[in-house]
Amino acid sequence: MEATSRLAVPEDLAGLRERLKDRLDEKKPRLVVCGDTGCTVRDSRELAAAIEKILSEQGLSDRVELKVTGCLGFCEKGPLMLVFPGAILYQKVQPSDAGEIVEKTVLKNELVERLLYTDPESGLPVACAYDIPFYKLQNRALLETCWYINPLDIYDYIARGGYAALAKVLGGMTPEAVIAEMKEARLRGRGGAGFATGLKWEFCRSSPGEEKYILCNADEGDPGAFMDRSLLEGNPHAVLEGMIIAAYAVGAKEGVIYIRIEYPTAVLKLEEAVRQARELGLLGKDIFGSGFDFDVIISKGAGAFVCGEETALIRGAEGKVGEPRQKPPFPADVGFRGKPTVINNVETFVNVPLVINQGAALYHSTGTESSGGTKIFCLVGKVKNTGLVEVPFGTTLRQIIFGIGGGIKDGKKFKAVQTGGPSGGCLPEAMLDLKVDFSDLAQAGSIMGSGGMIVMDEDTCVVDVARYFLQFLKSESCGKCFSCRVGIDRLLEILDRIIAGNGSVEDLALLEELAVTVKDTTMCGLGQTSANPVLSTLRYFRDEYLAHVRDKRCPAGVCRSLFRYRIDEDLCAGCGACAEQCPAGAIKETDEGCYRIDHGLCTVCGACAETCALDAITKD
Amino acid sequence: MSNKLPDVEEILEGAVKKHGLAVVPLLQEIQEHFRYLPEEVLRKLSQKTGIPLIEIYHAATFYNSLYLTPRAKHQINICTGTTCHIRGSGKLIEEVFQVLGIGPGETTSDGNFTLETVNCLGCCAVAPAMVVDGKYYGNLTPGDVREILNKIMEKAAVEE
Known part of the structure; x- marks a missing residue:
């Protein structure tokens, strides 16, 4: 690592960048291994170690650079690896492939064809990542940097223009000018509600008092969303840079990053980033000689979904029980430690340096009239290409799911897409041409949320999904408001009744009435949106509810009281594998040498159907 | 420790x-x-x-991550985030019950295993996912869970 002293003035940063320009050498062979959780689960760390060993054995360590980065995006195909020059993407790479990659691609400039992505339409291999539809159809304004930097090395970030926005801000912009820039860029908060960032900063700036705070919401609690984790793990300095600029704009001297404890790797990377930024004087006293002081502390959340609500988040960050409180007063007036506070989400902060570097006009040329820039989504569920995707606001759901996502897995049919986490809703096929934007999604009965996008196919039961979210919200409700605490419980009881096959058509009206009551009579965002999963599924999938209550049938074959497994005796070869797997001992051999399920004993676990090699066991 | x-x-x-x-x-x-x-x-x-x-x-x-009861030697966390749910995390929980006889929040009587569910591990791309003693596992089937648990039990038996 470079031995550099404190960056005393903005010009020092430019000088340092000049000295680091070797790092941008595009001709130098570079092997990039994804170090994000999704890939490390599948042994990418072992892969990096194998490459390192081979490079050192062959004396190539100086000539070839090995980099372990944050998320490369195309999680479906992990472990992922990029080889530069050429941005060649290798997928599903195993540690045993390391030798061949070094020998062929690095030394001889040849491709290892079996590791390349195959285009499903042409059937041909695609070498360059930028040519793969998954990447080509995106606009990776924020995520692209993660391909090129080692998140544990601040110099990598600086070499690629990191902290230049901060230097520009502290080198001559007034706080008012920074706020004006955010407003003009139409930057809106990425945490869910989409409040205008510039306006939020202005409220806090004009709030009386000397002591102000910046709070970074890194308590990403939505199940099905990991954008913030990936940004924190892939580019932690961008989060810090955004926070420092925000602090300057509102006049804060201290910041807190509230991060969930379920993200241990992100915590470690963030702690290291803070340490390195302090060492270079980018955090601390008199940053860039401007007289402006700012530092951050990291506060670890102990696991509570409601802490994503801003007043609850403040209490959580103070180390207290994270229960929400009535607003107003808003955090811009009474926030952390009772002082004016700006709370922004991780992704919002990462956008801030981009706005400054590009200028508001260029920034907002991407996106829609009301929302500038891009949004990162976690495209997961029953879609072919799962991963982290970034698109301009205004992109349609269809473009994301069928273009970038490649459509539904295993030749199944699309049923619904769930956006916005437990507070969001399920949208049907008819809504696929909806443009992704805060207001459009809300009108359709869902929300943007922080960016989870869970695709469901015909094997997903929407009643079960609605029940799942209510179960989640029930355990996460803080219990302060009666209608949230008890209302969700009652909603859940009705759904349980429907799923058990004891529901009636009247239950649907009751469900709707109660859901609206909960929505209207609770205090915080969690309660107010808790009815969305129920209301949106009732709105778009009433037929499926009716099948449950009227015909006592679960069309997707998920609700166990409403379907049975059956062995097709014409297909059964009599191997007995199913009987061996059955934990309930419910499968017996018949006199004809086939097998039959005793429905009195069967627990409908489905182990038999998964075992049967002939697909002779079906849902009935 | x-x-x-x-x-x-x-x-x-x-x-x-x-x-x-x-x-x-x-x-x-x-x-x-x-x-x-x-x-x-x-x-x-x-x-x-x-x-x-x-x-x-x-x-x-x-808070979900604070515990008032002792933890076992081996901690199993099964993700029950939305993606894991629709990709079958419920079956993984049942499999743990089959193998160890414990449900979420419970500990085996020998104090060896505790099963917990977590709201989201943030690795939805490899759903359903599970963490055992800090190691992440993804794309799991009930059979994989059985194998992983058996391995840990075998290893523990050898060490004893």
Whole structure:
């Protein structure tokens, strides 16, 4: 690592960048291994170690650079690896492939064809990542940097223009000018509600008092969303840079990053980033000689979904029980430690340096009239290409799911897409041409949320999904408001009744009435949106509810009281594998040498159907 | 963690010095030492700091990652996030019950395994996912879970 002293003035940063320009050498062979959780689960760390060993054995360590980065995006195909020059993407790479990659691609400039992505339409291999539809159809304004930097090395970030926005801000912009820039860029908060960032900063700036705070919401609690984790793990300095600029704009001297404890790797990377930024004087006293002081502390959340609500988040960050409180007063007036506070989400902060570097006009040329820039989504569920995707606001759901996502897995049919986490809703096929934007999604009965996008196919039961979210919200409700605490419980009881096959058509009206009551009579965002999963599924999938209550049938074959497994005796070869797997001992051999399920004993676990090699066991 | 029993006074002293009266970080620190929040330590914390025991209890029961009961030697966390749910995490939980006879929040009678569910591990791309003793596993089938648990039990048997 470079031995550099404190960056005393903005010009020092430019000088340092000049000295680091070797790092941008595009001709130098570079092997990039994804170090994000999704890939490390599948042994990418072992892969990096194998490459390192081979490079050192062959004396190539100086000539070839090995980099372990944050998320490369195309999680479906992990472990992922990029080889530069050429941005060649290798997928599903195993540690045993390391030798061949070094020998062929690095030394001889040849491709290892079996590791390349195959285009499903042409059937041909695609070498360059930028040519793969998954990447080509995106606009990776924020995520692209993660391909090129080692998140544990601040110099990598600086070499690629990191902290230049901060230097520009502290080198001559007034706080008012920074706020004006955010407003003009139409930057809106990425945490869910989409409040205008510039306006939020202005409220806090004009709030009386000397002591102000910046709070970074890194308590990403939505199940099905990991954008913030990936940004924190892939580019932690961008989060810090955004926070420092925000602090300057509102006049804060201290910041807190509230991060969930379920993200241990992100915590470690963030702690290291803070340490390195302090060492270079980018955090601390008199940053860039401007007289402006700012530092951050990291506060670890102990696991509570409601802490994503801003007043609850403040209490959580103070180390207290994270229960929400009535607003107003808003955090811009009474926030952390009772002082004016700006709370922004991780992704919002990462956008801030981009706005400054590009200028508001260029920034907002991407996106829609009301929302500038891009949004990162976690495209997961029953879609072919799962991963982290970034698109301009205004992109349609269809473009994301069928273009970038490649459509539904295993030749199944699309049923619904769930956006916005437990507070969001399920949208049907008819809504696929909806443009992704805060207001459009809300009108359709869902929300943007922080960016989870869970695709469901015909094997997903929407009643079960609605029940799942209510179960989640029930355990996460803080219990302060009666209608949230008890209302969700009652909603859940009705759904349980429907799923058990004891529901009636009247239950649907009751469900709707109660859901609206909960929505209207609770205090915080969690309660107010808790009815969305129920209301949106009732709105778009009433037929499926009716099948449950009227015909006592679960069309997707998920609700166990409403379907049975059956062995097709014409297909059964009599191997007995199913009987061996059955934990309930419910499968017996018949006199004809086939097998039959005793429905009195069967627990409908489905182990038999998964075992049967002939697909002779079906849902009935 | 060393084998020596941690000294309660010393731990509380250090924790209070570091975190003041912020109850959550205090509890997180205590849990780091004991792997759960023993009642007698919480009582001492209350006496020492003047934080009412009810507030301590409130925080300990409010947050998912704070535990009032001892943890087992091996910690199994199954993700029940949305993606894992629709990709079959429920079946993984059933499999753990088949193998070990414990449901979420329960510990085996020999104190070897605790099963917990977590809201989201943030690795939805490899759903359904599980963490055992800090190691992540993805794209799991019930059969994989059985194999992983069996391996740990075999290893433990050899070590004994």
